[in-house]
Amino acid sequence: MASSNDDNGGSFASFLEGWLVRQEHYLDELVSADRNLHESSDDDLRELVSRILAHYQQYYEEKSRIAARDVFLVFSPPWFTSLERAFLWIAGFKPGLAFRIVADSVGDLSEDQARSIGRLVQETRTEERALNDELAKIQESVAAPPLLGIAMRGGRRLVDGEQDEADSALESLKVAMEAVLSAADSLRTRTALKIMEVLRPAQCVKFLLAAGQLQLRLRTWGLERE
Numbered sequence: 001m002a003s004s005n006d007d008n009g010g011s012f013a014s015f016l017e018g019w020l021v022r023q024e025h026y027l028d029e030l031v032s033a034d035r036n037l038h039e040s041s042d043d044d045l046r047e048l049v050s051r052i053l054a055h056y057q058q059y060y061e062e063k064s065r066i067a068a069r070d071v072f073l074v075f076s077p078p079w080f081t082s083l084e085r086a087f088l089w090i091a092g093f094k095p096g097l098a099f100r101i102v103a104d105s106v107g108d109l110s111e112d113q114a115r116s117i118g119r120l121v122q123e124t125r126t127e128e129r130a131l132n133d134e135l136a137k138i139q140e141s142v143a144a145p146p147l148l149g150i151a152m153r154g155g156r157r158l159v160d161g162e163q164d165e166a167d168s169a170l171e172s173l174k175v176a177m178e179a180v181l182s183a184a185d186s187l188r189t190r191t192a193l194k195i196m197e198v199l200r201p202a203q204c205v206k207f208l209l210a211a212g213q214l215q216l217r218l219r220t221w222g223l224e225r226e
Contacts, residue, residue, distance in 0.1 A: 011066065019055075023215070026051070026212065034205050034206060042200075042201045052212075064182070064185070071178045072174070074091050075090075081223055083221055084218055084219060084222050095187050096128060098191050098192055098195055099117065099195070101210050106206050108203070117195065135180055
């Protein structure tokens with residue numbers, strides 16, 4: 001099991017290293033686009049945004065593959081620094097963080113845009129609460145029979161019936177965690193996409209630039225403290 005965890009963790013760590021290099025290149029493009037907005041057409045900006053969204057899609061696809069092999073590893077990811085892990089919500093950023101980024105980076109929202117963003121904030125909070133409740137149920141199941149009873153047996157070897165019970169309980173836990181992770185990742189991506197549907201192309205550039213800079217800043221700070 002330890003070897004499998006190491007293999008999965010190493011696989012995603014290698015992917016993430018390359019992904020972050022590409023992320024820095026995209027940030028350079030976003031910085032340039034933001035500085036020269038008056039020289040770029042909306043179509044040019046949409047093309048850049050589309051490429052960056054495809055870049056994020058690669059991340060979630062790879063994360064999903066690793067989760068299918070070992071969802072427990074994804075909930076305690078060794079490829080992140082301890083600082084990055086402190087900001088995790090169901091193995092990723094909290095969707096509501098996107099609205100803070102909009103507020104801090106996009107200063108020219110129209111009244112209609114502000115109202116649309118406000119509605120999205122409420123919708124997202126409702127979905128976040130539902131996922132928090134679901135995660136709480138999963139955590140409660142760990143502290144209840146049969147998992148708690150199995151854990152309290154200490155180092156005693158499980159007999160056949162107990163082993164079957166343990167395997168069944170762990171499989172149920174795995175399925176539940178995969179489901180809540182998938183729902184959380186879906187909410188993360190849907191929230192960002194809905195926000196960008198409200199924003200103009202130039203505003204999307206500012207939003208993606210601020211989000212990417214925050215991500216890399218957290219990683220840099222985390223690595224400095226490891």
